[in-house]
Amino acid sequence: MELYVKAGPDGESIGDCPFAHFVRAVIHAKGLECKVIPRTKDNKPDWLVNDYDGKMPCLKNGDTIVTESSTIVNYLENSFTDVQVECDQDQSVLHLTQGFFPAFAAFMKKEEYDQKLWNCLNEELGKLDRHMETSGGPFLCKMFPTLADLNLGPKLYHLKITLAHFYPNKVNQMLPPRVKAYMEEVLACPPIAECSYPAEHVIAGWTAARK
Structure with a gap:
């Protein structure tokens, strides 16, 4: 899996997006392997810009691509069920x-x-x-x-x-x-x-x- 996120001020480190932080926290809690890829507005991959309006965070898992933090987390919860993060409340x-x-x-x-x-x-x-x-x-x-x-x-x-x-x-x-x-x-x-x-x-x- 790959997670594209906002880059920090240096253009290379992970930036200050709380929504990407949420997704990364869920990935961590579930114990999943995921490569985090910071991107600026100028170096996003063409497929992300052309097909998904450049929205980040964006999760890419094989042929599956998901944007919007809540949608990504729903995908993770439904696809990787060994550890469930959500509770009834x-x-x-x-x-x-x-x-x-x-x-x-x-x-x-x-x-x-x-x-x-x-x-x-x-x-x-x-x-x-x-x-x-x-x-x-x-x-x-x-x-x-x-x-x-x-x-x-x-x-x-x-x-x-x-x-x-x-x-x-x-x-x-x-x-x-x-x-x-x-x-x-x-x-x-x-x-x-x-x-x-x-x-x-x-x-x-x-x-x-x-x-």
């Missing part, structure tokens, strides 16, 4: 947390602190905080990480790095205690930690996106 938790990244991206793309955008992000963090109060474990659904954690973890990785970089004087007041505790737990689990990329890549990506 994952879909309801994924629904609960689906608003987090859009709210985070809207807030972080604004160069100046925007109270209205922060309130929207804080509302999403509140949902996570309340869920963790009743989750019964250190992770979203169980005592061990499942699909929902591997989906949310890479996005929280971006949150942790960017808040500390762009709002160092406010970061301790911004995160509810249960969210902070969960974030440290999920970012330390091997599928997330061992598929992470340097914080500098995250900072560079969001610096370019801020306006």
Whole structure:
């Protein structure tokens, strides 16, 4: 298998895409062999550009080619069943947390602190905080990480790095205690930690996106 992902600032290392991070974490959790191939917008293979609009992450397994992180993960779960990452509660938790990244991206793309955008992000963090109060474990659904954690973890990785970089004087007041505790737990689990990329890549990506 080959996984095409966004390249880092040097054009060769793995870039700061949380959706590719999610796919790589699932591959890691399932114990699958996969060659990760970073690509810039200028050196994507012709078949990826012409037939799949250049979308990454893109998984190529023989003649099977799949784009979109959620579709790739569904393919992996259905094709490699020895280790199942998803549990019964994952879909309801994924629904609960689906608003987090859009709210985070809207807030972080604004160069100046925007109270209205922060309130929207804080509302999403509140949902996570309340869920963790009743989750019964250190992770979203169980005592061990499942699909929902591997989906949310890479996005929280971006949150942790960017808040500390762009709002160092406010970061301790911004995160509810249960969210902070969960974030440290999920970012330390091997599928997330061992598929992470340097914080500098995250900072560079969001610096370019801020306006």
